[in-house]
Amino acid sequence: MTSAQQLLEIQQARFRRMDPALPEAYPLPRGGEPVMARLRDGEPVAGLTAHTSQPPASLASLWSTRETYELFPLLGEAPREGMDVLLHAFRRQVERLRAPEADSSCLVTWPSRDVGASRALLDHGFVPLSCLAIRTPAATIDTELSGTVKMRRAEPADVDSVVELAMIELEYASLVGASVPRSGAADLKRHAVRVRLRTKSGPRGIRRGDGAPQGDPVWLAERNGKPVGLAECGWVDADNHHSGHRLGNGLWGYVNCLSVREEERGTGIGRELMSRVHEDFATAGAVGSYLYYNPANPLSPVFWHRQGYRPLWTLWEIRPATALR
Structure with missing residues (x-):
């Protein structure tokens, strides 16, 4: 038996x-x-x-x-x-x-x-x-932006902009995936964003002793000084982090949230943000990057596949x- x-x-x-x-x-x-x-x-x-x-x-x-x-x-x-x-x-x-x-x-x-x-x-x-x-660093995506858009790392003073864009993504995801709209969601996001933006450190300084993230890369896209896109990312060392149970060993970049204002979608902002993110991951020596997306979302599966990602695990x-x- x-x-x-x-x-x-x-x-x-x-x-x-x-x-x-x-x-x-x-x-x-x-x-x-x-x-x-x-x-x-x-x-x-x-x-x-x-x-x-x-x-x-x-x-x-x-x-x-x-x-x-x-x-x-x-x-x-x-x-x-x-x-x-x-x-x-x-x-x-x-x-x-x-x-x-x-x-x-x-x-x-x-x-x-x-x-x-x-x-x-x-x-x-x-x-x-x-x-x-998951995505391996070998994937290369050409980007072409329409108009003048500036990409930069978010600073502590950008908390309001980051939270606003993150809430746009959360509200959309609650219609097509696992996310749940709850009272107080903006406050929870605000606290998490403040911690992410509080300090800057290298990718090996992934977590403080209390488990809070630090040094996570957060990127903003701006058109005429107005934030129009967000890429909120992080680092995971699969040798000592619980997510490593579902990834191969090594340092991985994690894409927690990509959000673009509805009126700006289709202009190349999301592609350019991810190009910067992937360059950042590669420079740090990441073996690859990973994220979660919702198959029922009419936008994200096609977008992420074009960025070189492919499904590894499905959450049923x-x-x-x-x-x-």
Whole structure:
């Protein structure tokens, strides 16, 4: 009988054959609750589940439901049937936990190229709300701006402009993806932006001891002195940061938010901002860059693919958690 460890090893070998850019280790939560199921031939599949609660006034609550039930499957060589029977078992577990109807979700993050598992997730009611996409420094994009636009690094005095542009992106993303419009969102953003702009340091000074970011690159685009575009970015060292579980080892640039005013879209501002960002990442020696985008967004998938990004992981969600079938 195949053990959970053997399922993990078989699955990881299959992942690496399917997409060499996937990390060597599949992330599993500490202290997760086990879930088990069996295939038609009696062979087992397994997984761990984790329940996360977001405080009402937390920054994370802007892109997540308050209550999240996440499944980490171990399917071996049976992505479609294994995911199907495991999701049935996951649903029974969520029912036992009495997940709330409001502001809750079930989540499975799975390699984007594993389309057999995708079919099972769709059949159980999940939708691909977000993708983690990566780009290697080799990609080169030509940009051509219309009119006179100035690109510069944001300073502490630019907090209001950065927050305004970030809120434009958040409000749009809440219509087409995982973001959640909440009261107090602007204040949460303002605090995060102030911390980002407070100090300047090299990319290896990624986090202070309290976990707050510092030295993160934030770029503004201005036309006639008016901010019209924002690229809010950061650094992640995949050797010691939790996001490294889904990335290959090394220093990565992270694109947290790209926002362009509606009347300025299509003029090349977003492309030029990202050209500056990618130059900044390459100069720092980053092995690549990554971001999250919403597949249902009519603007971002085409834009990001043209910038050289491609999906690595897909975040499948169902809201509320009780809708899992």
